[in-house]
Amino acid sequence: MARRLPVYLVLDTSGSMMGEPIAAVETGVQTLVSALRQDPYALETAYLSIITFDSNAKQIVPLTELTAFQMPSISANGLTSLGDALKLLANKIDSEVAKTTAEVKGDWKPLVFIMTDGGPTDDWKKGLAEFQKRKTGMVVACAAGQGADTNVLKQITECVVQLDTADSSTIKAFFKWVSASVSTGSQKVDSGNEVVGIGELPPPPPEVNIVV
Amino acid sequence: METIKKYLEEKGLDDSQIKDFLETHSKEIKQFIDELLEKQLPKPDEDVPYSEVIKEEVQTSEITTTEENPTQIEENQKMQATDNQQQTDMPKVFDSGVQPDKEKAKNDALAFQIKNKQITFLNGKVNQPYEIDFDFETLEMPEIAEVSFEKLEDIGLLYFPEEKKIKGTPTQAGDHKIEMKFKRNDWEEGKPLLTREVVFIINPDPRVLWSKNIPTPEDIEYYKPDSDKIFVKVESKKNMVAASQRGRSHAIEGKPRDDDFALYYDEQTEWYVMVVADGAGSAKYSRKGSQIACQKALEICKAKLLDNKDVFDKNREQENRNEIGKILQGIIGSAVFEAYKAIEQEAQEKNTPTKDYATTLLLTLCKKFDYGWFVGAWWVGDGGIGIYRQDPQYMKVLGEPDGGEFAGQTRFLTMPEIIQNELYTRIRFDVVEDFTALILMTDGITDPKFETDANLNRIEKWNELWADLDGKNEDNIKVDFTDNNEQSADQLLKWLDFWSKGNHDDRTIAILF
The missing domain is CATH 2.60.40.10 (Immunoglobulins)
Structure with a gap:
């Protein structure tokens, strides 16, 4: 059994995502998985989990191998409990990601993609503190549209990208880039390396801007 | 949802208040929707007027507006009426005659149900x-x-x-x-x-x-064939065989093999030399690094063994083992050091950092004395070296894999600290009466066959590997280790093609048997 590359998608499903954005996110994940299944590296190493957050955070898909993955339908309502999402993510990393010891060949450090279109409405710093205690690989935070608070995201990770608008073609472009990034990640781990900086990911499309 | 928001805005709530409102009342809103749906869903064989059924097509969230915004729902109904109009204008698909409206309403209600089923x-x-x-x-x-x-x-x-x-x-x-x-x-x-x-x-x-197999372009710098093999026949003594195969991850992209090996039997001193190296996937000239390491180490061993021919001849007795050990230590030390220097020199000539040639190195020297087989080994990086005896059961791993907590963070011959501090601490010796095989392999084989570093020390795993080589595998590929079997190199190369999910690295194995 080769090492797994865990990938966590942490998605905002608060009320403001209702309509076009949430539909685009659902399709985006489907397209992402479908593309990754064509990639021999990702097909064998990438495992995917979906965590959504609105008034609460929920893991709607536990860490699942790509071949068995099915995207449930998602809907948008409620608040933006980003802190709760980070806390849940930390817990899931503890319970789902295997550490390497002499006895056990553990997983690669998880890749995390967080997408939100607003500012957190809960005590996000508490959640962040929990999350930061975990070892992760690349963490990318995406501000979907102008309503998202990039200052908050910057405190979660250095790698923050922003979408000009949260319309369906932009969200689609974002997920395409996530898919390419996971492909790169699984290819890198195959040769014994891990992705550490945004510079090692494929260049994002024009709709996805790197926030510096 | 937008309409609820608008309505709440009209009531003078700001964005966060609206969010709060929706949050606190979500249960009641859901309950209200449920009740509404309960009332509106047509019962089987019950006549449902079309105008009522069409509401089902309205997004459930919008239905909630009826409680708070009667004006809005009227507008919605108007919109539906328009839709309705458009729909009835369309050509009718079903049989003429019996109450088309009723029929359609029933179908629409069912269609709504069907659409919302999770299937x-x-x-x-x-x-x-x-x-x-x-x-x-x-x-x-x-x-x-x-x-x-x-x-x-x-x-x-x-x-x-x-x-x-x-x-x-x-x-x-x-x-x-x-x-x-x-x-x-x-x-x-x-x-x-x-x-x-x-x-x-x-x-x-x-x-x-993974089946795509693009040959490596022959015009690249430091080209080497995508696979290699050798059988070294030694009359009435143990033979050596080695094979090296480019991994599928390289084959699908037409990238070269980074692994390498070299075998040598010295007729005069009767020493067997085996070297295996795995060029780092991330280093651009590692295929050359592994090649230089193997060839240079072998070349130095060859020369130094000859230099010491007399000492070996004189010291065949058990009590002189220490003497042999000292000489071997010198030979291994120089072989590794010179291999490092040769890579460094190549890098300087190419005006590129030495780490571009990063490679692991596994080296063994082995000779039969009156008291048994003397084996000396040196190893840096992942992969593995082991002495294996089937009957009676014996196994010894000659070194430690440099795995570390994080996968892929192996050590390389090209790291100056290895040469400065660990040149001699990495040497291992063993003396055994006899053995079935002395095996050197890169991580392309240890990863799928041993999985963890701990397993490398478990004899069960070596038994499995030996049985696997003997044909106990899903493709029934058998390597015949009978004496002087020239075919064993081809068989070993074929064996290297084994399938293992997620393991598609270059694979190299050298066996003294």
């Missing part, structure tokens, strides 16, 4: 038998008598209603959108079927995705 199927895999239970009665739609799938056979699957199963062998990978058809229990010839789309996800066969 998913287990994912399949190309060319692998697929069988799932599928009982449409679990969908809990008493109005439906029968379901079918349009062109499901096109992807190699069939629905067996009597057995309540979907079976077959999927022929094509992809997310297949299949039209699912629902027949009402009062369906008659000529009436339409209700339909919706369902998705069958068929995974590709990874072996097919």
